[in-house]
Amino acid sequence: MRAIVVQKFGGTPELADMPVPEPGSGEVQVALDAAGVNPFDLKMADGLLEGKMPTDFPMILGVDGAGTVSAVGPGVQAFAVGDRVVGKFLTAPAGHGSWAQYATLPEDATLVPIPAGITAVTAAALPIAGVTAQDLVDTAGIQPGQSVLIVGATGGVGSFLVQLANLAGAHVIATARGDATDQVARLGATETIDYTRPRPADPDRIESDPAAYRDSSVTDAVHFTHPDGIDILFDLISGPADFARHATLVRRGGHAYSTTWAADEAALRDRDITGGNFESKGRGPELSRLLARVAAGDIVVPIEATVPLEAAPAVLGAGSARGKTVLAI
Template identity: 35%
Template sequence: MRAVVMERLGGTEVLQLADLECPRPGPGEVLVRVACAGVNPADWKCREGYLGAFFEYRFPFVLGFDLSGTVSAVGEGVHDLPVGTRVFAQSDVGAGKWGSYAEYACVSRTSVVEMPANLDFAAAAAVPTPALAAWAGLFDEGGLQPGMKVLVHGGGSAVGGFAVQLARWAGATVATTCGPDNLACVRDLGAELAIDYRSEDIASALRRWAPEGVDLVLDCIGSGSLPDALGLLRQGGILVAILTLVPDDAGPNHLEAAQNGLRTAVAYSRMPSGATLGKIAELLASGDLRPPRLEVLPLAEVATAHERLQQGRARSKQVLQVAE
């Protein structure tokens, strides 16, 4: 099979097209013929070695956390996914398997979900990691309840866009920060207040909207980009930061928060992820959730997708077309 292979950690020069032996599904696994692979910030961080604390790198290494495609074969014990079924999933790249930058990927059955009929392969590949991270931040860590006031920092990102929609679906009132090019987009997704972080003072704008502070701040950007994040919360509120994996991002100040009667948490998309991704699939099918804007690139242009994300130049979700 054709795949993007790494023989070592490093810059985009380590991403090389090569031919590998096609994997075979083991017990409880599904072999997916990959149509599209979503590209996430975690991918370039994985390429540079930042995920070494989470799993062991074994070379040759195939990147890629998100995929869509069709079932090609199943392993022992899998009886509910006929060959040809359209599916999407997070890959098992964090569990010693090859990822989604390849024509075939073996994935645990517990992570694989049938694609909503109203999505194509590119849109489906753009969903798993960012939508699951948003879900984890809002519900698993943030304890979001109807009637809460929520600030999503970074509503123009894939994670932020899903977070705005999920919070609104759950009955919260949402404010979000974004760049000027995304103001109309985040309002369309359901944000009641859209704050241009380049030209507006975030704290002042939010204070006018929520004088006592918000119940939940979901920081989708990190690296200290949200000034005095704890000061935006009401008493007893919670700051949830999406795990960024970069060394210079210390995350929330847990001690300061506790001293001021506030709470903090760090969120990430957990694997296996099929149960939650199934709920997300239902929301996509009903139209309550929409995938982000896409730019689809051929697999051979993987370095371009990584560079855009790493340099902050991506204006839409990057997706690799692996096969027709």
């Protein structure tokens, strides 16, 4: 079968011919139709799991995948051949991912049925990004009327987070390039901050610190419209310095989350702010809940590009996403 692999951590992703995996006891074999592309995939290739999870090489990349159950191992009860399914194809040992024509997964892993009317391409865009967004909203406990700043609103997680925060009743402030204003507004943002537009409220500071010029467009703009602060910060892209500046916008008693592990959690606690560095723990129930909302028309799955499997090395790690990239297998 065709698959995208790396021969070692830090290796160059390449198209390779790999054996078709057979399902063992309690396992499901899935003939994959589509696979999602996430920043996590590049981190895996570069060695994120080294020393943390046993890994087989050549390592087949990819976590998000959707397709049809093509075989089941002994003892499987939850799925049958012909079922349309979507899930996270990352279990120990790693290296048997979704960027392939076939993959196997334990039936008790994150694997759920795809509702009627949802395509495999749409479903494959959901597991990592959508579930992370759902987990963030659930953890923050958003209340109607609260102000929520989403830094990185046009990416995979951000596109879902804008919608879910809006559905929770929040006043959503989103950062995006100016030409993406309409996109995030359609997803549910009440305000959009163009982070490329400089707003040097303090020209002396900007002149002495050019690196702060772009960041000032976010912090100054939000402070201007919300001088009393915001309730919740979701920062999906920033490093420690920018996250710290964005966190100054959060009022005491609020919440601030970083998905890039940029938060100084002790500094947040000193200001009575909860949250910090966030890692999604969501599995099948959260994914099923998202799929139900997509099927009901409450959530739109923003897909920026659909490319063939062999194009995966070219799109791996590509920046400035406006939605999800999906591999057609």
